Amino acid sequence: MCVFIFVPVFWPVPAIWFSAFGLCVGYAARLRNTYWVGYTQRMMFAQSRGKSHLRVADVLTTSARMAVMLGCLVVCLIFTSLPVTAQEKPVIEDRSLIDKARDGDLEGVRLEILAGANVNERGIKDGTALHAAADWGHAHVVRVLLELGAQPDRRDANRATALSLAARRGNTEVVAILLAGGADPNRVAQDNEVPLISAARLGFHQVVGTLLAAGADPEETDSTGRTARDWASILRLQQVLLALDKAEAAR
Numbered sequence: 526m527c528v529f530i531f532v533p534v535f536w537p538v539p540a541i542w543f544s545a546f547g548l549c550v551g552y553a554a555r556l557r558n559t560y561w562v563g564y565t566q567r568m569m570f571a572q573s574r575g576k577s578h579l580r581v582a583d584v585l586t587t588s589a590r591m592a593v594m595l596g597c598l599v600v601c602l603i604f605t606s607l608p609v610t611a612q613e614k615p616v617i618e619d620r621s622l623i624d625k626a627r628d629g630d631l632e633g634v635r636l637e638i639l640a641g642a643n644v645n646e647r648g649i650k651d652g653t654a655l656h657a658a659a660d661w662g663h664a665h666v667v668r669v670l671l672e673l674g675a676q677p678d679r680r681d682a683n684r685a686t687a688l689s690l691a692a693r694r695g696n697t698e699v700v701a702i703l704l705a706g707g708a709d710p711n712r713v714a715q716d717n718e719v720p721l722i723s724a725a726r727l728g729f730h731q732v733v734g735t736l737l738a739a740g741a742d743p744e745e746t747d748s749t750g751r752t753a754r755d756w757a758s759i760l761r762l763q764q765v766l767l768a769l770d771k772a773e774a775a776r
Contacts (some may be wrong), residue, residue: 619648619649619652619657620642620646620648621637621642622634622637622638622642622643622644622646622654623646623648623649623652623653623654623656623657624657625637625654626654626655626657626658626663626666626670627657627658627660627661627663629658629661629663629665629666630666631663631665631666631669634654634666634669634670635669638673644670644673644674644675645674645675645676645679647681650681650682650683651680651681651682652681652682653675653676653679653681653687654666654670654675655667655670655671655675655676655677655679655687656679656681656685656686656687656690658670658687659687659688659690659691659696659699659703660687660690660691660694662691662694662696662699663699664696664698664699664702667687667691667699667702667703667706668702668706671702671703671706671707675706677703677706677707677708677709678707678708678709678712680714683715684713684714684715685714685715686708686712686714686720687703687708688700688703688704688708688709688710688712688714688720689712689714689715689718689719689720689723691703691720691732692720692721692723692724692729692732692736693720693723693724693727695724695727695729695731695732696732697729697731697732697735700720700732700735700736701735704735704736704739710736710739710740710741710742711740711741711742711745716747716748717747717748718747718748719741719742719745719747720732720736720741721733721736721737721741721742721743721745721753722745722746722747722751722752722753722756724736724753725753725754725756725757725762725765725769726753726756726757726760728760728762728764728765729765730762730764730765730767730768731768733753733765733768733769734768734771734772737768737769737772738772743769743772743773753765753769754766754769757769
Protein backbone atom coordinates (compact mmCIF):
# COMPACT_ATOMS: atom_id res chain seq x y z
CA MET A 526 0.00 0.00 0.00
CA CYS A 527 1.36 3.41 -0.88
CA VAL A 528 1.01 6.09 1.78
CA PHE A 529 0.47 9.68 0.65
CA ILE A 530 1.12 12.78 2.73
CA PHE A 531 -0.97 15.74 1.63
CA VAL A 532 0.43 19.17 2.48
CA PRO A 533 -0.61 22.63 1.24
CA VAL A 534 1.86 23.73 -1.46
CA PHE A 535 2.44 26.73 -3.61
CA TRP A 536 3.53 25.77 -7.11
CA PRO A 537 6.32 25.57 -7.97
CA VAL A 538 8.10 24.44 -4.78
CA PRO A 539 11.04 22.12 -5.55
CA ALA A 540 11.27 21.04 -1.90
CA ILE A 541 7.91 19.27 -2.21
CA TRP A 542 9.21 17.24 -5.16
CA PHE A 543 12.15 16.10 -3.05
CA SER A 544 9.76 15.24 -0.21
CA ALA A 545 7.62 13.09 -2.51
CA PHE A 546 10.71 11.46 -3.98
CA GLY A 547 12.08 10.77 -0.51
CA LEU A 548 8.76 9.25 0.54
CA CYS A 549 8.78 6.81 -2.33
CA VAL A 550 12.49 6.02 -1.95
CA GLY A 551 11.84 5.16 1.69
CA TYR A 552 8.95 2.97 0.66
CA ALA A 553 11.14 1.29 -1.95
CA ALA A 554 13.77 0.57 0.71
CA ARG A 555 11.11 -1.08 2.86
CA LEU A 556 9.99 -3.20 -0.09
CA ARG A 557 13.61 -4.17 -0.77
CA ASN A 558 14.20 -5.22 2.84
CA THR A 559 10.94 -7.16 2.94
CA TYR A 560 11.79 -8.85 -0.34
CA TRP A 561 15.24 -10.03 0.73
CA VAL A 562 13.96 -11.40 4.03
CA GLY A 563 11.23 -13.30 2.20
CA TYR A 564 13.61 -14.36 -0.55
CA THR A 565 16.11 -15.84 1.95
CA GLN A 566 13.37 -17.76 3.69
CA ARG A 567 11.97 -19.10 0.41
CA MET A 568 15.39 -20.10 -0.89
CA MET A 569 16.10 -22.06 2.27
CA PHE A 570 12.77 -23.77 1.79
CA ALA A 571 13.49 -24.38 -1.90
CA GLN A 572 16.91 -25.86 -1.23
CA SER A 573 15.43 -28.24 1.31
CA ARG A 574 12.64 -29.28 -1.07
CA GLY A 575 14.54 -28.95 -4.33
CA LYS A 576 12.10 -26.49 -5.84
CA SER A 577 14.36 -24.18 -7.83
CA HIS A 578 11.43 -22.88 -9.86
CA LEU A 579 10.69 -20.44 -7.00
CA ARG A 580 13.42 -18.21 -8.45
CA VAL A 581 11.17 -17.41 -11.41
CA ALA A 582 8.29 -16.54 -9.09
CA ASP A 583 10.60 -14.27 -7.09
CA VAL A 584 11.62 -12.40 -10.23
CA LEU A 585 7.97 -11.88 -11.16
CA THR A 586 7.12 -10.76 -7.62
CA THR A 587 9.99 -8.27 -7.65
CA SER A 588 8.84 -6.83 -10.99
CA ALA A 589 5.31 -6.38 -9.66
CA ARG A 590 6.57 -4.62 -6.55
CA MET A 591 8.80 -2.32 -8.58
CA ALA A 592 5.79 -1.46 -10.76
CA VAL A 593 3.77 -0.58 -7.65
CA MET A 594 6.63 1.56 -6.34
CA LEU A 595 6.95 3.49 -9.62
CA GLY A 596 3.18 3.98 -9.69
CA CYS A 597 3.32 5.44 -6.18
CA LEU A 598 6.10 7.82 -7.24
CA VAL A 599 4.12 9.05 -10.25
CA VAL A 600 0.94 9.61 -8.21
CA CYS A 601 2.87 11.41 -5.44
CA LEU A 602 4.46 13.76 -7.97
CA ILE A 603 1.09 14.46 -9.60
CA PHE A 604 -0.56 15.34 -6.31
CA THR A 605 2.30 17.54 -5.12
CA SER A 606 2.21 19.40 -8.44
CA LEU A 607 -1.40 20.49 -8.07
CA PRO A 608 -1.68 24.26 -7.43
CA VAL A 609 -3.41 25.28 -4.20
CA THR A 610 -5.30 28.56 -4.04
CA ALA A 611 -5.03 30.70 -0.93
CA GLN A 612 -7.94 30.67 1.48
CA GLU A 613 -9.27 34.21 1.38
CA LYS A 614 -12.27 33.86 3.64
CA PRO A 615 -12.47 32.24 7.07
CA VAL A 616 -13.95 28.75 7.03
CA ILE A 617 -16.20 29.61 9.98
CA GLU A 618 -18.65 32.35 9.12
CA ASP A 619 -18.82 35.35 11.40
CA ARG A 620 -21.75 37.66 12.07
CA SER A 621 -23.31 38.90 8.85
CA LEU A 622 -22.25 42.52 9.36
CA ILE A 623 -18.65 41.51 10.05
CA ASP A 624 -18.54 39.19 7.05
CA LYS A 625 -19.77 41.95 4.76
CA ALA A 626 -17.23 44.38 6.19
CA ARG A 627 -14.47 41.84 5.61
CA ASP A 628 -15.64 41.38 2.01
CA GLY A 629 -15.70 45.12 1.39
CA ASP A 630 -19.43 44.99 0.67
CA LEU A 631 -20.38 48.56 1.53
CA GLU A 632 -24.00 48.24 0.42
CA GLY A 633 -24.34 45.06 2.46
CA VAL A 634 -22.92 46.84 5.51
CA ARG A 635 -25.45 49.67 5.13
CA LEU A 636 -28.33 47.22 4.80
CA GLU A 637 -27.24 45.30 7.90
CA ILE A 638 -27.12 48.52 9.92
CA LEU A 639 -30.54 49.61 8.59
CA ALA A 640 -31.91 46.18 9.54
CA GLY A 641 -30.88 46.77 13.15
CA ALA A 642 -27.36 45.35 13.43
CA ASN A 643 -25.16 46.97 16.07
CA VAL A 644 -22.19 48.59 14.37
CA ASN A 645 -20.01 47.63 17.34
CA GLU A 646 -21.27 44.06 17.73
CA ARG A 647 -18.55 41.52 18.44
CA GLY A 648 -18.01 38.32 16.52
CA ILE A 649 -15.38 35.61 16.47
CA LYS A 650 -12.50 36.42 18.85
CA ASP A 651 -14.34 39.59 19.87
CA GLY A 652 -13.59 41.30 16.57
CA THR A 653 -15.90 43.98 15.18
CA ALA A 654 -16.81 45.02 11.66
CA LEU A 655 -14.25 47.82 11.95
CA HIS A 656 -11.53 45.32 12.82
CA ALA A 657 -12.45 43.24 9.78
CA ALA A 658 -12.59 46.16 7.35
CA ALA A 659 -9.31 47.64 8.62
CA ASP A 660 -7.49 44.31 8.55
CA TRP A 661 -8.57 43.62 4.99
CA GLY A 662 -7.84 47.14 3.77
CA HIS A 663 -11.33 48.28 2.83
CA ALA A 664 -10.89 52.02 3.36
CA HIS A 665 -14.35 52.93 2.08
CA VAL A 666 -16.00 50.56 4.55
CA VAL A 667 -13.82 51.83 7.42
CA ARG A 668 -14.89 55.39 6.69
CA VAL A 669 -18.59 54.55 6.64
CA LEU A 670 -18.41 52.44 9.80
CA LEU A 671 -16.80 55.33 11.65
CA GLU A 672 -19.51 57.67 10.37
CA LEU A 673 -22.14 55.20 11.63
CA GLY A 674 -20.65 55.19 15.13
CA ALA A 675 -18.03 52.45 15.17
CA GLN A 676 -15.68 52.81 18.14
CA PRO A 677 -12.13 52.96 16.75
CA ASP A 678 -10.23 51.92 19.89
CA ARG A 679 -11.97 48.67 20.75
CA ARG A 680 -9.69 45.69 21.26
CA ASP A 681 -10.41 42.15 20.15
CA ALA A 682 -9.48 38.97 22.02
CA ASN A 683 -5.84 39.41 20.95
CA ARG A 684 -5.88 43.04 22.16
CA ALA A 685 -5.65 44.24 18.56
CA THR A 686 -7.31 47.50 17.57
CA ALA A 687 -8.42 48.45 14.08
CA LEU A 688 -5.49 50.89 13.95
CA SER A 689 -2.91 48.30 14.98
CA LEU A 690 -4.21 45.88 12.34
CA ALA A 691 -4.04 48.50 9.60
CA ALA A 692 -0.56 49.58 10.75
CA ARG A 693 0.69 46.00 10.56
CA ARG A 694 -0.70 45.72 7.04
CA GLY A 695 1.13 48.87 6.01
CA ASN A 696 -2.13 50.43 4.83
CA THR A 697 -1.47 54.17 5.10
CA GLU A 698 -4.91 55.16 3.80
CA VAL A 699 -6.81 53.11 6.38
CA VAL A 700 -4.46 54.32 9.13
CA ALA A 701 -5.13 57.94 8.18
CA ILE A 702 -8.91 57.39 8.13
CA LEU A 703 -8.87 55.75 11.56
CA LEU A 704 -6.74 58.55 13.03
CA ALA A 705 -9.09 61.15 11.57
CA GLY A 706 -11.97 59.18 13.09
CA GLY A 707 -10.53 59.45 16.60
CA ALA A 708 -8.29 56.39 16.94
CA ASP A 709 -5.64 56.74 19.64
CA PRO A 710 -2.17 56.36 18.06
CA ASN A 711 -0.65 55.47 21.44
CA ARG A 712 -3.10 52.76 22.47
CA VAL A 713 -1.21 49.58 23.29
CA ALA A 714 -2.39 46.66 21.18
CA GLN A 715 -1.39 43.04 20.50
CA ASP A 716 2.07 41.86 21.56
CA ASN A 717 2.18 44.82 23.94
CA GLU A 718 3.05 47.14 21.03
CA VAL A 719 1.72 50.51 20.03
CA PRO A 720 0.99 50.84 16.29
CA LEU A 721 4.10 52.97 15.77
CA ILE A 722 6.44 50.20 16.94
CA SER A 723 4.61 47.61 14.84
CA ALA A 724 4.87 49.74 11.71
CA ALA A 725 8.52 50.62 12.36
CA ARG A 726 9.52 47.01 13.04
CA LEU A 727 7.84 45.90 9.79
CA GLY A 728 9.43 48.69 7.74
CA PHE A 729 6.29 50.66 6.85
CA HIS A 730 7.88 54.12 6.85
CA GLN A 731 4.83 55.88 5.39
CA VAL A 732 2.64 54.53 8.17
CA VAL A 733 5.30 55.60 10.67
CA GLY A 734 5.19 59.15 9.30
CA THR A 735 1.38 59.23 9.40
CA LEU A 736 1.29 58.02 13.01
CA LEU A 737 3.95 60.50 14.12
CA ALA A 738 2.07 63.36 12.46
CA ALA A 739 -1.03 62.33 14.43
CA GLY A 740 0.78 62.44 17.77
CA ALA A 741 2.28 58.96 18.18
CA ASP A 742 4.94 58.99 20.90
CA PRO A 743 8.32 57.85 19.50
CA GLU A 744 9.53 57.11 23.04
CA GLU A 745 6.94 54.39 23.65
CA THR A 746 8.50 50.99 24.33
CA ASP A 747 7.34 47.42 23.87
CA SER A 748 7.68 44.44 26.23
CA THR A 749 11.39 44.19 25.36
CA GLY A 750 12.02 47.80 26.29
CA ARG A 751 12.70 48.82 22.68
CA THR A 752 11.34 51.88 20.91
CA ALA A 753 10.43 52.28 17.25
CA ARG A 754 13.87 53.77 16.63
CA ASP A 755 15.56 50.84 18.36
CA TRP A 756 13.84 48.37 16.04
CA ALA A 757 14.59 50.46 12.96
CA SER A 758 18.28 50.59 13.95
CA ILE A 759 18.50 46.87 14.72
CA LEU A 760 16.82 45.94 11.43
CA ARG A 761 18.63 48.68 9.48
CA LEU A 762 15.44 50.21 8.14
CA GLN A 763 16.81 53.46 6.77
CA GLN A 764 13.52 54.89 5.51
CA VAL A 765 11.92 54.34 8.90
CA LEU A 766 14.86 56.09 10.57
CA LEU A 767 14.47 59.00 8.15
CA ALA A 768 10.76 59.27 8.98
CA LEU A 769 11.60 59.31 12.71
CA ASP A 770 14.32 61.93 12.17
CA LYS A 771 11.97 64.11 10.13
CA ALA A 772 9.29 64.00 12.83
CA GLU A 773 11.84 64.79 15.53
CA ALA A 774 13.15 67.76 13.59
CA ALA A 775 9.61 69.09 13.15
CA ARG A 776 8.92 69.10 16.88
